[in-house]
Amino acid sequence: MARVREISSGRKPLKRAYVAMFLWFTGRAIQAAAKADNQVKSEFEALPENFTFSLGCLPDGPWMVVGKKNGVVKYLGGKLPEKQHVRLAIKNLDAGFLILSFQESTALATTRNRLVTDGEVPYALAVIRILDIVEVYLLPKIIASLAVKRYPKHWSVARKLKGRIAIYTRALLGL
Amino acid sequence: MKVESLLSFTCPVKMNSGNKVLEGLPFELAGLNAAKPLILASPNDTPPKAIKILLSAFGDSKMTFGLFDGIDEAEDLGTIEYLKNICQKDRYDALIALGGRAADAAKVLNMTVSYKLPDARLLTAETTINKPLGPLVVAITAGATGLETSSLAHFGNRVYRSEYLAPSLAVIDPRLAVSQDAAAMACSGLAAFARAVEAHGAVPENPFRRAYSFAAIRFILENLPAAVSNPGNRKAALAVANAAAMSGCALADGGNTGLHKIGQAFSGTGRGPAGMIMAMALPYMLNDYKVNGGFDLAALLHPLADDDTFAKTPESERADAATDIANRFVSGLQKTAGKALPRTLKETGLPGYLLEDLLETLDAGPDGARLCSVARRMWDGVSPDAKKG
Amino acid sequence: MLLPDYYEFCCRVKLIAGHDALEKIPELLAAKGARKPLIITDKGVAGAGLVDIVSRAAGKLDPNLVNDSVPPDSDLKVVHELAKLYQENACDALIAVGGGSVMDTAKGVNIVVSENATDLMAFSGVGALKRPLKPLVAVPTTAGTGSEVTQVAVIKDHDKHLKMAFGSYFLLPDIAILDSRMTLTMPPFITAMTGMDAMSHAVEACYCLQKNPLSDAHALAAVSLLYAYLPQAVNNPSDRDARLSMAIGACLAGMAFSNSMVGLVHNLGHATGSVCGVPHGLCMAILLPYGLEYNLHKREEAIAGLLLSMAGPHIYKETPEEQRAQKVISLIRKLNDDLHAKTGGRHARSLSEVKDRDGKPAVPREALPQIAQAALLDGASVYNPEETDYEDNLMVLEAAWEGKPLDRAKVKKG
The missing domain is CATH 3.40.50.1970 (Rossmann fold)
Incomplete structure (x- = not known):
């Protein structure tokens, strides 16, 4: 007769590394966009001082944390702080991979119940808007137009091009 | 609408369907306050690789879980007793059933564990089930019985029935919905179709139940043929699995469940899966409803036809049009499937004396006479209209 | 499906x-x-x-x-x-x-x-x-x-x-x-606006981003009951069958929208409610046609699909395919008109018609920018098919204030 076997869940080191890398990059890109893009800048200005939010995967990461201190937006690394205003938690690593490999946009993933949002709604909405704009900068149009509901046609070429170069450079250099 | 007597409906099952659904299990289990699930599987009843796919979905969750892949045909309460003791000793706090047979076993095990029965072998069909059981998740697989999501458990020769038996969650993942077995796909889809058709036309009408049966019927009509001609077609197979899960939710308490009863009675003889039997019975059952009433055939046209066809058909012609579509759909599949979907009981090799035994079982219920007459017509497939006169 | x-x-x-x-x-x-x-x-x-x-x-x-x-x-x-x-x-x-x-x-x-x-x-x-x-x-x-x-x-x-x-x-x-x-003793005015609240749940469920086959099936069943029985329950409050059908329809609509979520209509409606204190159901009734118009280019098929449940086979059959979505919108407007007539004008059809307890206009035109701003803080926007920003909100609110159909050429389409 068959017996019950006790099994421990395996690991997914490659997916984890990929997700961690893209979270790191997204975090730095948000930091960069807060300087290079006026809309992101004003979204952050409307948020309270010491505002902190995180994006990452359940049950235990990887995470990225972005916060605002003395009016400056900074990527704060991958460790969850004790207190934060908004936490966007992707329900599992594989869903995280779908989102961060841009097979599913943040907006689409939200409507597919892939994320759990903790925190006050107005703050969470601001974070989603910021992520949307950053996605437009980071991704080629063909992918980004799938990722956001309305691809910003009204942005000037200059905003797109300059913004994109600035954000990529700053994100990579960590400025 | 007119509601003469009380109308009630419950579907305790949460349904999650689609890409990477299985990977969501650790999160869902946490929401059910469960941390250490026991997975039950039947190797004969699940697509190859299914167990592997399910296990790998837990990757990176840091969970520990148990796996028992020995649910087999025997359906013996001794196995349940063994599993109950393991559950208690090793503190498993949820059950995950992979496939239809495992779902039945898991429901029975859940009863035994949750009610702390001293011995599973004390279970009878009369055991009262009136309190919530522990968390149960069913993973719908290709060849789903459709009863996974229902409040029924068929185990051994017994049928247990209680809303508490229904699972908390059904996960429908395309990787488990595809298979290589066209016949099993056809039977699974036809079982869902037959049950949903009966749930939809059942009287008195129940809009809550009809929401499930409507979606199930549409999914089967639009996807089963594609899924049978290529059971590896992810989209079609996922839709069929969805319909199977929905049909279990729509399975009415009481009301019109003649096809379901006939399917269960005959498939119990090992002459073929319930879906094949129900498909065989469908034209005769619909004809019986037409002749003897007690069923809303006309209401079936909307799910069975597209919106335009439905709107164009005058009210007086809806019942016939619906019957015609349903019959043609079933016979079309039977034609494609050939021997896998025989059209008469005779063709299944069922001995005549067994038919008589089965008729006796069918005769027991209040609708017994009608079911028996349907079953007799299934024997040699003489057109019900020709026989009627 | x-x-x-x-x-x-x-x-x-x-x-x-x-x-x-x-x-x-x-x-x-x-x-x-x-x-x-x-x-x-x-x-x-x-x-x-x-x-x-x-x-x-x-x-x-x-x-x-x-x-x-x-x-x-x-x-x-x-x-x-x-x-x-x-x-x-x-x-x-x-x-x-x-x-x-x-x-x-x-x-x-x-x-x-x-x-x-x-x-x-x-x-x-x-x-x-x-x-x-x-x-x-x-x-x-x-x-x-x-x-x-x-x-x-x-x-x-x-x-x-x-x-x-x-x-x-x-x-x-x-x-x-x-x-x-x-619900037998509920007065017509309340019946009308709560009924339209339920209708807005069912209709938004059909076009919002989290819609799915089961939310659709529940929503369609709801629409058909609500559209058929709301006028009856308003006309004849003691009609038990109409009352029960409304209760069942509202429940089906609740099941649908709690799984599909809601969009623009609720987004602007919550904001109008919190800024001007307008009853929720009334906001829903007024804004529902605009939610449909605003999202029409993204959800035409789903909106057209409502016509059969709403108006029945005859009207569905008589309406050419390309006009069905538009027909749904005009039927909702017509329903609001009828409810307006049957409630002695208490069921407002535009934001400018809404009166407070003293009979004064409850939504001054000057409040619209504040409502448009407040709507940005409401989560329902996430599930709306088309993006909405401050200007979009204001444009819709202005049309709803005047009670004129939305100029769809002005909708920024993504």
């Missing part, structure tokens, strides 16, 4: 509907092992004699265990007071008789008594509840909110000016009782 790449659907509530469904309560409670329920309601419901009907139907209920202190807006203090009453009397179940605020309060009380919580805040957000709560029976007294089948509750802390939201499948009531007697 469309199968999305991914969806979830859940409504675990046991539903009982009928002209004498309340009589089932003792049996249903007994099946849950409960014998001493606390009945929660508000003064309006109690004053209308509805609690008496429930009490009579449910057998002898202790009058000390009927409490009507729920305010029109859920309140944290009341939640704690009711929880204390529950605990002091060793109650073992809750019966909520009322509309949205009563349901929310009962859900809040249930968290406190089931989790022995001293601080309700600790359970706010999504996923904080991990196990079943005490048995909760919901008896809705309006055919509108659908909160008898939703898994959310909003409790306000009026001292700290905080709005706490709770979301969990464990917040779903165990049982919902839909009984025609609960």
Whole structure:
């Protein structure tokens, strides 16, 4: 007769590394966009001082944390702080991979119940808007137009091009 | 609408369907306050690789879980007793059933564990089930019985029935919905179709139940043929699995469940899966409803036809049009499937004396006479209209 | 039928509907092992004699265990007071008789008594509840909110000016009782706007981003009942079949939207409600045609699909395919017009027609920018098919204020 076997869940080191890398990059890109893009800048200005939010995967990461201190937006690394205003938690690593490999946009993933949002709604909405704009900068149009509901046609070429170069450079250099 | 007597409906099952659904299990289990699930599987009843796919979905969750892949045909309460003791000793706090047979076993095990029965072998069909059981998740697989999501458990020769038996969650993942077995796909889809058709036309009408049966019927009509001609077609197979899960939710308490009863009675003889039997019975059952009433055939046209066809058909012609579509759909599949979907009981090799035994079982219920007459017509497939006169 | 790449659907509530469904309560409670329920309601419901009907139907209920202190807006203090009453009397179940605020309060009380919580805040957000709560029976007294089948509750802390939201499948009531007697005395004006609230749930469920086959099926069934029976219930308030059909329709709509979520109509409606104090149902009625117009280019097929359920085979057949979506919109406008006529003008058709208690316009045109801004803080925008920003909101609000169809050429299409 068959017996019950006790099994421990395996690991997914490659997916984890990929997700961690893209979270790191997204975090730095948000930091960069807060300087290079006026809309992101004003979204952050409307948020309270010491505002902190995180994006990452359940049950235990990887995470990225972005916060605002003395009016400056900074990527704060991958460790969850004790207190934060908004936490966007992707329900599992594989869903995280779908989102961060841009097979599913943040907006689409939200409507597919892939994320759990903790925190006050107005703050969470601001974070989603910021992520949307950053996605437009980071991704080629063909992918980004799938990722956001309305691809910003009204942005000037200059905003797109300059913004994109600035954000990529700053994100990579960590400025 | 007119509601003469009380109308009630419950579907305790949460349904999650689609890409990477299985990977969501650790999160869902946490929401059910469960941390250490026991997975039950039947190797004969699940697509190859299914167990592997399910296990790998837990990757990176840091969970520990148990796996028992020995649910087999025997359906013996001794196995349940063994599993109950393991559950208690090793503190498993949820059950995950992979496939239809495992779902039945898991429901029975859940009863035994949750009610702390001293011995599973004390279970009878009369055991009262009136309190919530522990968390149960069913993973719908290709060849789903459709009863996974229902409040029924068929185990051994017994049928247990209680809303508490229904699972908390059904996960429908395309990787488990595809298979290589066209016949099993056809039977699974036809079982869902037959049950949903009966749930939809059942009287008195129940809009809550009809929401499930409507979606199930549409999914089967639009996807089963594609899924049978290529059971590896992810989209079609996922839709069929969805319909199977929905049909279990729509399975009415009481009301019109003649096809379901006939399917269960005959498939119990090992002459073929319930879906094949129900498909065989469908034209005769619909004809019986037409002749003897007690069923809303006309209401079936909307799910069975597209919106335009439905709107164009005058009210007086809806019942016939619906019957015609349903019959043609079933016979079309039977034609494609050939021997896998025989059209008469005779063709299944069922001995005549067994038919008589089965008729006796069918005769027991209040609708017994009608079911028996349907079953007799299934024997040699003489057109019900020709026989009627 | 469309199968999305991914969806979830859940409504675990046991539903009982009928002209004498309340009589089932003792049996249903007994099946849950409960014998001493606390009945929660508000003064309006109690004053209308509805609690008496429930009490009579449910057998002898202790009058000390009927409490009507729920305010029109859920309140944290009341939640704690009711929880204390529950605990002091060793109650073992809750019966909520009322509309949205009563349901929310009962859900809040249930968290406190089931989790022995001293601080309700600790359970706010999504996923904080991990196990079943005490048995909760919901008896809705309006055919509108659908909160008898939703898994959310909003409790306000009026001292700290905080709005706490709770979301969990464990917040779903165990049982919902839909009984025609609960709505028989509802006046036409209230019937009209609560009915349109339900209609907005069903219609938004059909086009919002989280829609799925099961939410669709529930929504279509709801639309067909609501559209057929709302005028009847308004015309003839004591029509029991119309009342029960509305209750069932509202419940189906609740099941649909709590799984598909809602969009622009609710987004702007919540904002209009909070800025100008307009009743929720009225906001829904006024804004519903605009939600359809605004999203038409993204959801034409889904909107056209409503026509059959709404108007029946004859009108569906007579309407050319490319005009069906537009026909749905004009039928909703026509329904609002009819309700306006039948309620002596109380059912407003545009924001400029809404009057406050003193008969003065409740929504001054100057308030529209503030409403458009407030809408940016509301979560419903996430599930709307088309993007909405401040200017989009303002454009829609202006059209709704004037009561003119939206100039669809001006909608920025993504």
